[in-house]
Amino acid sequence: xxxxxxxxxxMDRNPYYGGESSSITPLEELYKRFELPxxxxxxxxxxRDWNVDLIPKFLMANGQDPLFTYSGSHNDTMVGTAARxxxxxxxxxxxxxxxxxxxxxxxxxxxxxxxxxxxxxxPSTETEALASNLMGMFEKRRFRKxxxxxxxxxxxxxxxxxxxxxKVTTMKDVYKKFDLGQDVIDFTGHALAxxxxxxxxxxxxxxxxxRIKLYSESLARYxxxxxxxxxxxxxxxxxxxxxLSAIYGGTYMLNKPVEEIVMEDGHVVGVKSEGEVARxxxxxxxxxxxxxxxxxxxxxxxxxxxxxxxxxxxxxxxSCQIIIPQNQVNRKSDIYVCMISxxxxxxxxxxxxxxxxxxxxxxxxxxxxxxxxELLEPIDQKFVSLSDLYExxxxxxxxxxxxxxxxxATTHFETTCNDxxxxxxxxxxxxxxxENMKRKQNDVFGEDEQ
Numbered sequence: 001x002x003x004x005x006x007x008x009x010x011m012d013r014n015p016y017y018g019g020e021s022s023s024i025t026p027l028e029e030l031y032k033r034f035e036l037p038x039x040x041x042x043x044x045x046x047x048r049d050w051n052v053d054l055i056p057k058f059l060m061a062n063g064q065d066p067l068f069t070y071s072g073s074h075n076d077t078m079v080g081t082a083a084r085x086x087x088x089x090x091x092x093x094x095x096x097x098x099x100x101x102x103x104x105x106x107x108x109x110x111x112x113x114x115x116x117x118x119x120x121x122x123p124s125t126e127t128e129a130l131a132s133n134l135m136g137m138f139e140k141r142r143f144r145k146x147x148x149x150x151x152x153x154x155x156x157x158x159x160x161x162x163x164x165x166x167k168v169t170t171m172k173d174v175y176k177k178f179d180l181g182q183d184v185i186d187f188t189g190h191a192l193a194x195x196x197x198x199x200x201x202x203x204x205x206x207x208x209x210x211r212i213k214l215y216s217e218s219l220a221r222y223x224x225x226x227x228x229x230x231x232x233x234x235x236x237x238x239x240x241x242x243x244l245s246a247i248y249g250g251t252y253m254l255n256k257p258v259e260e261i262v263m264e265d266g267h268v269v270g271v272k273s274e275g276e277v278a279r280x281x282x283x284x285x286x287x288x289x290x291x292x293x294x295x296x297x298x299x300x301x302x303x304x305x306x307x308x309x310x311x312x313x314x315x316x317x318x319s320c321q322i323i324i325p326q327n328q329v330n331r332k333s334d335i336y337v338c339m340i341s342x343x344x345x346x347x348x349x350x351x352x353x354x355x356x357x358x359x360x361x362x363x364x365x366x367x368x369x370x371x372x373x374e375l376l377e378p379i380d381q382k383f384v385s386l387s388d389l390y391e392x393x394x395x396x397x398x399x400x401x402x403x404x405x406x407x408x409a410t411t412h413f414e415t416t417c418n419d420x421x422x423x424x425x426x427x428x429x430x431x432x433x434x435e436n437m438k439r440k441q442n443d444v445f446g447e448d449e450q
Contacts, residue, residue: 001284002248003097004428009278010245011256011271016235017242019286020387021407023051023235023346030304034383043380044306045348051233052304052346054385055407056338056355058108058227058321059090060194060414061218089417091228096434099240106344108227109317113191114324114335115183119313119375122191122323125216139181146178146188150212166206174205186325188212190334196359196410197326197333227321227412233346258289267400282400282427287390290403294390299360300409301369304383305376307352311339312375318343318352321411324371333359335372336411357409360386395426402427 002008016022024030026047027040040047094100112119115134123132129144154160164174175185189195193211200208218226230236242252262270262277270277287294310316322337329335339354340346347353356372365386373379392403402423408415424432 001427002245002250005248008245008248008250009280010242010250010252011258011273011278012252012254013257015255017252017254018235018238020288021053021055021057021234021238023053023233025051027052030383034385036383040381043308045351049342049348050346051235052353053234053355054304055234055302056336056357056411057234057407057413057416058229058338058411059094059105060214060412061091061107061226061228089421090413092434093417093420094237094240097241097244099237099244102240102243103236104231105228106231106319108225108229108319108321108340110314110320111191111225111227112314112320112322113187114322114328114371114375115187116328117371119311119322122187125219134187135181135184139184142179143184146180147216149178150209151216153209153213155206155210164205166209167204169205170202171205171208172201174209175201182327186327187323190325191323192216194410194412194414196408225321229319229340229344231345233344261290261401263399266398282402284402284404284423284427286404287392287406290401293393293399293401294403295393296388297391297405298389299365300357300387300389300407301360301365302355302357302385302387302409303366303369303373304385305354305356305373305379306347306381307354307376307378308350308380309378310341310352311337311354314339322372322375323411329371331358331368332361333409335369336409337372337375338411357411359389359409396423397426 012019014022024033027044027050028047030050030052031038031040044050094103111122113122113134114120120132120134121128123129123134123143126144126147129135129147130140132140135143149162152160153166155166162177164177171189175188180188185201189198189200189208192215193200193208194215195208215226242250246252256273258271258273260272261268261283262272268280268283270279271283310318311320311322314320317339319340320337321339324335324337326332326334335356335358337354337356339352341352342349354376356369356376358369358372360368362368366384387406389406389408390403391405396402404423405419421432
């Protein structure tokens, strides 16, 4: 909004940036937040060495073009300069708004999928498929054929369709065509195409094929996984956007309590804080500021686990993602595990942070995530949170109050980005245009800096 010439005042009741998606530091602060009776033991190292995300997410890179330059000899660290193009939405937003100038990223070391109580590396190339223990010999051949079909598929070239109509044929029928079994369907839909449920099976296959393509191309570029994670934690993202906003005249006020949303004739005219009213024409906020204008749409359980060891069967990876597909544990939605460590400047030396998350389906949420916690044993310390998922009850066109939806259980930012673009459209009446954002950036920073 600042880049688009709007006058922006950003108020936050918290003393830190990022609201519920911040990274908590020092470690003592995390213990306090979860009301643990003791302070961290000495074995946890220095409290200041910790930056613990409250909400775990990774960024999905893209294989089409160079995304970031690699820094020095640290061949898996990327410095946010010389960026070009990426197709994951958040990466696109970071690139086009130039927030990347404030961030350094590392490639996440592996992506794994759960089957029958064990975890396996997610195969997404022909070579990996043939070497994988996830499938028997005949299944491997069929899956390899499927991957070759996806790799060659071009929606603008009917010769690559092999009898599939991308706008009509359902994904269920595509799987049937290649005679793929249920376990393979599970990891393809949930660990490659990153769907949370199986609803995608009954819709035309084009989006799913493109999602699998994006995953494979990203992996081909980055080697270990298609995921990126910022050094010092996800709390760096909102701080990066805050700096960008400031360049365009935006003002930030932390530690600012919101006492009242001031309305006149059914639409917002200001926000009252500490006896003063800041006048405004439009208001964007998260659901916690306007409880009377949102509805509960479910719950997410998240468990932050501090470990002194890498997760078993991950080749001692310093970071990884594990997806537990719903069908493997008789659920309606997947369970996710995000693991990062001291290698990302978010924990003390030799320590690992694994965060488990899923959509709550029963009255005993902690029992629901047991399959994930078993993979992490032994656990030094757990921090359990239950978050209500709120969504706005109106689209804001009348009140001019635009509420975001709460963060869901997924380990990537795609659903969040869809929400941001949706708010943008409702506020401005036009679609969020990445190219236009880039042009405005050139006006300020000059072409050569892009």
